[in-house]
Amino acid sequence: MSTERVRSAPRFRITYQTALLTLMVVLVLVFGLIEPVFFQPDVLFDVTSIVGEIGIMALAMTFIITTGGIDLSVGYILQFAAIVFGVTFTATGSLPLAILLAVLCGAACGLVNGAIIAGTRIPPLVTTLATMNLFRGLSFIIAGTESYAGFPEGFKKLSTTLVFGVVPIQFFYFLALFLIFHLFFVRGSLGRILRGIGYNEPALIFSGLRTKRTLLLIYTLSGVMCGLAALVYLGRLSSAKTSMGNDLNLQVITAVVLGGTSIMGGVGSVAGTFIGVLIIGILRKGFTLLNLSGNIFNFTLGLTLIVALVVFAALEERKKVSGARMRAQVRSAPVGPPDRAAPRGEAGRAPGEISKVQ
């Protein structure tokens, strides 16, 4: 496994994920010391249940952020899918139909995002900023301010069973999906394409790869994941209202960034996201046990995201400097046509030039 890591990721990332893992353990210890009940297995495992939906969405988000994009609409796709589920079930009483429509709804939303991002020059940021409102609006339109409840026991079981009496079943959903995503990311051609798009999309096009199709795929995938996550969420909370989606975005993005995926794209880690999600779960559980409200949690999470971004940005700036210098020399050429004699792309520096180029 470690050789595999060496292949596709700079060494910095291996040690990073180990550090993250250590952080996770430390957090568990800290919370446990303050509130010993934290160490009890059922409490500890409960952590994984509350992050079932975050985790599922974060996996797809990792793919998206690796390509240098972002999807701000995930929380609202989930909300929309959940509402669709509620409405369908209440109207028809058919569980399978409701499930199907919820997932399809997610897929459709993701498809909209993907189509706009792949097909037009509107950047992912603006696109999902806009669609986030769109989906939110749509979910209100369908549901108004009603909430839907009364889902059958069997459905709830899907989300609340405890395997071996301790481990929530969501953990297994998450784990299973994680393994699949991880496999495709590290060993699959998809992973390479994603990293390539994030770092240098033209190079991939020059290799004959259909990058736009891949982008369409991953945004749609994200939508599907949101649909699945909606099901898990509903099963646990057993009601669907229109105020659900709001905090989820932050948790998903924080999990991914924390896990070591670069917000600028090109570098990503599904394994890191896995750990990131768990950390968020630990924080949430810990906060709940310590009687800290959900809002303090959001607050802390926001701070965590900022700190993570700042730290990564500083590190990447330093790492990127030599790479950027090379690329900057290539791109800048502000003074006339490039001089063939001056090597571009060598590790050479042109003193005095760098300060002018970002």
Next chain:
Amino acid sequence: MTDGANAAAGGEVVLRMEGINKAFPGVQALSNMTLDLRHGEVHAVCGENGAGKSTLMKLITGVYQPDSGTMTLNGERLVVRNPNDAYAKGIAIIFQETSLFPELTILENIFMGHELTRPLPGLGRFARRLDYGSMRTKAGEIFGRLGMALDLEARVTDLSVAVKQMVEIAKALSFDSRILILDEPTAALTSKEVDTLFDTIRRLKAHGVSMLYISHRLDEIFQIADRVTVIRDGEFVSTEQVGRVTRDRLVSWMVGRTLHNLYPKEDVPIGEVVLEARGIRQKGVLDGVDLTLRRGEILGLSGLAGAGRTELALVLCGLSRPDAGEIRVDGQRHAIHSYREAMERGIVYVSEDRQKYGLVVPMTVAENVTLPLLRRISSAFGLVDVGREQEITRSYVESLSIKTPGGDFVVSNLSGGNQQKVSVAKALATEPRILILDEPTRGVDVGAKSEIHRIISDLARQGKAIIMISSDLPEVLGMSDRVLVMKNGRKQGELERGALTQESILHMAL
């Protein structure tokens, strides 16, 4: 056609460079360079691609600092710390586009950063506002000096390249620049626009502006310049009054080097025609180009920067659509709509800018090489077959002698030459029949250069057809079976191996 050229545009020297040296890792860009610019003259600087013209200009405008040597301005020692400093000292360079703000108006562009202001009534010293009136007046006056009238409220992005250039000139003049550097200014202009530009230049002369005119277009130099300096391989060759040189003289100065025949080109049987292009046209770029390529042949594509070689290549490999013309592969007419399709027909293109278009730098050698083959080396599930990947990578590392500790090494750690080899390996991985190599040895050290040449020869021997775009004349001469010289988007001429000399190529290219 020595229009105003031999009037002794005398006058004192305003700018002098002596003993200037500038080196970059692996390359001595300028050695012992000398240049002097006299008041009110148009001084052409001439040399082939890579001779050092751009580096010279960057030194004058403060983008680089010289390693040694002195520059003086009006007799006083000149040190230019950065481009802003250059402006402050009255030195300006005319870009083509990069330093304009597309969405802003001409007026805003001219005065950006140094707008004229006047005090707000009543608030006096405390607040100033932009004074559009005086800016318009000054701009009007500047354009008047240039002999044109423009709508100052027009947005720059709507303007043609020629007019944008005028805006750049006006901008320079708004700084009261006395020294103007024009770097290949006519590259994108129609002949009518060139006339207008020359008119402008003459007016500027009359106003006492001294100009350095960098160009390789000999006709123009004879038309507009007073003196001309030739640079070759970073060294000063000669400065002479335009009236006292001939075209041939200039060409021989530009070329005059001994040819080391180090090129491992073997004679290879040349087979049937694999690629044919007729009448390729692309607005503003290509003007009816014809080309034939045979198996086993290395076709050198020569010409100066801006002649349209890369543009032609992009058309041939499907990355760009021509407005007219047809391409035949193996005798059959195919419209190639995308690079993918080109790849399927066996055509690959290796870009001159490997960092930008060729490689994904943080990925490993193996990952880069197999990038075009991802589908082939993946199972139905989409998982990469590592064994196949390693196998393919290993074979290319060996056959191309790529110096890397292993296939799993990140490409950014390799030297330029080896990176280029990875780029080539990537292209070869799809087993193409036709390769278009754009500046294959650019930024590559001498040792790796000859290795890459060996590889290219080998490929020809294997029966592949190769188009090699290169600005390196010795390389073109040493490697090509035939050379196609382009100029201004047109095929200027074709030379067989026997008739290849540097002069003959340059004559056509200039």
Next chain:
Amino acid sequence: MGRKRIVTRESMLGTIVAAFMLFLALSTNFGTVSGLYSMMLDVSPTIVGAIALSLLIFTGNIDISAGTILGFVGFTAAALAKAGYPAVVFMSAGLLVGVLLAGLNGWIIVAFRVPSIVVTLATNMVHIGFYVTFLPNAGWVLNLSRSFTWLGQGRFFGVVPYIFVIALLVAAVTIWIARYTQFGKTLYAVGGNRQAAIYAGIDPDRTVLKVYLLEGLLLGVAGILKATTANRLMPSVFQGREMIFIAAAVVGGVNIMGGSGKLLGAVFGALLVYMLSITMIYMGFQDYFQFALQGVLILVAVFITVTDFTALRRRFAGALARGGP
């Protein structure tokens, strides 16, 4: 040689707005005094907010925590007013809060070179978390007296709200700043071509920082304008408001990628967005349709700005511009 164009995007927008108003006035009760009053009241903070965001967008940045900043501003002003401080004090405090919070965003963006979208996404959450947790009563302030609401509820001639006049004044001043100061030009420069801006002697980092501070000030104004219209303050009301500001800016012709656009356009955009939304209300759609509307508006407006229609026609196949078959 400065012939001013008559048919500009802004004049077209203005015409559309006027026509729309006429249409609404004739067909609904928009034309009544109370309808107009509602419009002026509602649209005033949006005008100021749209201008604030537009200035940012000119430089190629964004701030999606603007809504929560408004909440803080409102809270500060309301709480101080309730505690008995005079208007000068509570209003200045509100403005200050706006400047500080936006300035903090700007600092993080500039100092650490992190994209503004992600930073402000995070600070948005931090803001929400903060006021719900640390502010008394989760930031709610009730039973505000005339000492606070006189600004928001007062009118000239019984019709024109004070805040509308203030909003127009602010708009006039900022439009002047954008057009007649060097600072205004630097905003467009930094957003239009950062490299060229550097060559022109402009420091992009300082410019960006300054524009965030200015945004903060304007948000302070917008927050006070909005907060003083009611005698209770609930910060959650402001959450998500930035979407309307962005929609207004984008509809008004401000290019989301930066470098161009006019503040006057943003003002018209604010009016237009408002009228579209009340049209929907009149047509019977409830007001959560607003979200959907904003989303669609942003997409359409950005699409029009961002798509290079001539290039579409020439169809540069694959590679650099759009990639793919």
